Amino acid sequence: MERSSDAAQTRSGGNRRSRFDVFVEHAELRVSQAPFFFLCVAIVVAWFISLPWWTDLKTWQVAIHTVASVFTLLLVVLLENAGRRASEASQEKLNVIAEALAAMLDSSAFDDPELRTAAKRLREAVGLEERH
Template identity: 45%
Template sequence: MGNDDRPHGAVMPSDVPQRLSWFDRFATTTSGYVSHAWFFVACVLLVVVWAPSIFVFGTVDTWQLVINTLTSIVTFLLVALLQNTQKRADEAVQHKLNAIADGLSDLMEHVGGEDPDVDRDRRELRRAVGLEDRESSA
């Protein structure tokens, strides 16, 4: 069923656009790489290589500045990318939960018939997940 066939106008997971922007694809790929153990090992190796480099830089200040700058930049960029990925994952879960709640509401309406208790529970379910708000704004 598409959105046009839905009696309550809930967005179904299959109705959510699957096309991702280049940034979303890049963030997803990056998230996949940094979530593996080898990325952590690479970070540890970077610190192991950096530690004896104090002899190359000559001063402790320069030596610390190098690692602080590097880790700050990497952290800043990774937080932005991972936030993008997490936001999309949260939205996908929300769409799925909304679809389940909408289906349950439809089932309660069909099975409950004129039972006022079931109708009250159905309305409460729709309000709890915000389906009533989406109906009025659609």
């Protein structure tokens, strides 16, 4: 029962990530570190300090809300993409471990029907996330 998932095919094809995937990886690394947090705090502080230069309080509030909304949307999309890829990679690793364990159970299950049943159930569970 030789089955190759997308992750396994990617792995066998080498590291052919798109520019977007590379960008997402770098963006995730940068936004998950303390300097990015402090940059965001500095932007909020600068916005707060800029109140005297705005003639209309509502425009001052709309400025930060608009910037924050657009920035949040972009970050959510990037981080969801990174999270999805990490989840797929973890699932592929679990599938490979389950396949190896099932093969070990098969090799030891000559006289033990419980081991054969366990190996069969394990093989059926591999790739279960793709069927649901």
